Amino acid sequence: SAVWAGGLYALGDRFAAPELSYRAAENLCEDFRARALGRIAGDLHRYRPVNKEHDHPAVRGAVCELRNGESVSSLTVRAQVDLHRKTDPAPEFDVPSLGLVAALGAGSTEAVQGLGERAVFFTTPGDGVVQLRVLDGGAVFTIEAYGTGTAQNTPTDTAVMQAAMVEDARALMAVLKE
Structure with missing residues (x-):
């Protein structure tokens, strides 16, 4: 019994619900303006944003999908905010999305300094998809961008895309901060 109690005491913080520092988004597309990404690829709110x-x-989560074209889009941006109520998301944070890896193959992961508690970029082979994930205050923010490469406004410089994603992530985090 003493060993069991000691184990629970030692691991208790790991299983504790995180203290949330962010509010839930009622309409993430209203909160996620994507101004920096919009400077690269045009107004992303012009063509029917999809909010869920x-x-x-x-x-508790919210998703917003934006694109810069009606039927053909050169850039699609997907923002997601997940507020973890029961367990701390930190132990699994660095694992890339299984769905993304299964669909697009292994990619490269790069740490981002100075954003949230931890932040990483995941880039697929050929720079087809760039995903920024930020862990902060019990929340995981994900911004994912991918393009078709067929239109004039398609971003081709990954570094420029990443800088815009960081700027838009900071703005979204500031809007949702409690």
């Missing part, structure tokens, strides 16, 4: 929320006892 999900509310589960463990995670």
Whole structure:
């Protein structure tokens, strides 16, 4: 019994619910303006933003998908915010999305300094998809951008895309900060 109690005491913080520092988004597309990405690829809010929320006892989340074209888009941006209510997302944060890896193959991961508690870029082979994930205050922010490469406004410089994603992530985090 003493060993069991000691183990629970030692691991107790790991299983504790994180202290949330952010509010839930009622309409993430209103909160996520994507101004920096819009300077690269044109107004991303012009063509019917797609907004969805999900509310589960463990995670409350919201997703916003934006694009810079009506039927053909050269850039699609997807923002997602997940507020973890039951467990700390930190231990699994650095693992790339299984769905993204399965669909697009292994990519490279690069740490981003000075953004949230931890932040990483995941880039797929050929720079087809760039994903920024930020862990901060019990929340995981994800901004993912991908283009078709067929239109004039398609961003081709990954460094420029990453800088814009960091700027837009900072703005979104500031809007949702409690």
